[in-house]
Amino acid sequence: MGRHQRAESLGLISFVCCALVGCGGMFLYLQLAPAFWQLSQRRFMACAAIVAACGVISFIVGYIHRMRLLDVQKGWIHTVRRIFEILALSIVYASTLFLMSYMLFSLVNSIMGKAIFTSYIPALTAAFAGVSGYLTFVQAELMNAKTLSALLPFFVIAGVSTASSTTTDPHWFRNNFSELGDRTTFAARMFNTTLILGGICIIIITYFAISELIATYRIVRPNGDIAIRQPNVSYKIPRFKVRITILTVMLVLSGVAFIGIGTFRYTPHPILHNVFARGMPVLMFIMLVALPWLAPQLSKAFFAISDLAIVVCALVGISWLMGNNTLTNVEALAAMLFLGWFIGFSRQIAAIEADRIQRQILAHQVINPAALDKMIDAEEQAGFSTVLTDMSSPMLANEAKNAIQSLAK
Known part of the structure; x- marks a missing residue:
């Protein structure tokens, strides 16, 4: 199973877990919260908070899992940087999920009416929590700037x-x-x-x-x-x-x-x-x-x-x-x-x-490792400091081109 397929599969598991937590959490809130916190806006805030919490926890689990697979560096500086990244990204996801969920709950309430909407709150919370858990876990596994x-x-x-x-x-x-x-x-x-x-x-x-x-x-x-x-x-x-x-x-x-x-x-x-x-x-x-x-x-x-x-x-x-x-x-x-x-x-x-x-x-696919040292020496004599990631170097690019042509033949 490839990385993307594995991420989607684990995302589905996260969906189920978050949906169950969201439904159970909202049901307990409706039963135990005082009357002051049963007002519409505060109830929406509670729903959005549960959705955001499920999404953030799912994201943290997915991001830690991703870092364990990709990280080869050790040391306390590297660990501190990863902790900072997790905290920073958690803030982004928590705030985004909370505001988006609150807006959606308010919109659905205005469409359905308060009397009907109240009976659907646990189910809707479960659905939103499940979706947020799925999306955040998959995005944590495949995180990039986009x-x-x-x-x-x-x-x-x-x-x-x-x-x-x-x-x-x-x-x-x-x-x-x-x-x-x-x-x-x-x-x-x-x-x-x-x-x-x-x-x-x-x-x-x-x-x-x-x-x-x-x-x-x-x-x-x-x-x-x-x-x-x-x-x-x-x-x-x-x-x-x-x-x-x-x-x-x-x-x-x-x-x-x-x-x-x-x-x-x-x-x-x-x-x-x-x-x-x-x-x-x-x-x-x-x-x-x-x-x-x-x-x-x-x-x-x-x-x-x-x-x-x-x-x-x-x-x-x-x-x-x-x-x-x-x-x-x-x-x-x-x-x-x-x-x-x-x-x-x-x-x-x-x-x-x-x-x-x-x-x-x-x-890494087309360069012969055995000839890499000789290429580097030649590049330094020609005025370059070549590395595997530098494909704009004339000698390395020419070597890659010849290797690709030979593979094609």
Whole structure:
């Protein structure tokens, strides 16, 4: 049984286990919870919490299982990094599953009506918990940057939609987007919590994306040592450490801006709120303009899309200044474009990762290990520092091409 089929099979087992736990947990909650916690919104919160807990536990089990199969390194630093990854990804999945589940429970309740919906709560909780357990386990087994980036839009849309649909102010959008969170109501808390958790998710995904950019730029020497590429390799990015550091700082600050907007409401903290709210577009503009220099590994098409996002935001901003638009629309569009850009950025990183893995597999399949040392000596004399992952090296690429042709014959 291959890796993907095994992941699907274990995911089905996780589905059954989580469904049973979800049904039993919700049944006990309905029987034992006090009347205060039987109100609709609190009941939905309990349902969503059970679904999120099942999904996170399933994810942790799947991720630990995956790490046991893939990890060959030992040591306390490696262990600490894995623990950090598990905690960080658990936050992403817990927040996403909670907000998505809450939105779905509220939607089903509005369709079916409270009287009918109450009798179906255990079954629906079991279904949502089972699905979340299945998806998180499979994704943990097959985790990559695309998986993480796909979670972000669902998470943000769920939180903002729930907040806007439950707010007590039907005219919140007339002033600015932050007006939705400028209260102490449930909807405002939901909106602010979504922004805070969204910022945390951006920081976490940034960690994985930057780690892959660094991994792609590393070389593995014949003795097993890992180092950053030097000027005498097949391709070189000048000032790589400076570029990757600046990109990391700007992405992290973008996540911090989301956290700050959600943490400091405008009414009690107008200065701090405006610093984060107005600082985010500035960060976005600088980062997108400088992107070809910060991350030249990305495609030219992505650079063009980034420039297009700047132009669209500028045109909508000018329209607002002329009185033809509302600030809410400008802020909402800027946030959506940034999230869309960030998702595209993550998928670009995932594509780079997939290409790197493909090169590694191809190199191990077609290169004769006995002749590798001689090739490395020849490459060093020619001005290259060759490794199995570096298929852009002329000599190694030519050797791979000849090996493939001989296999084809």
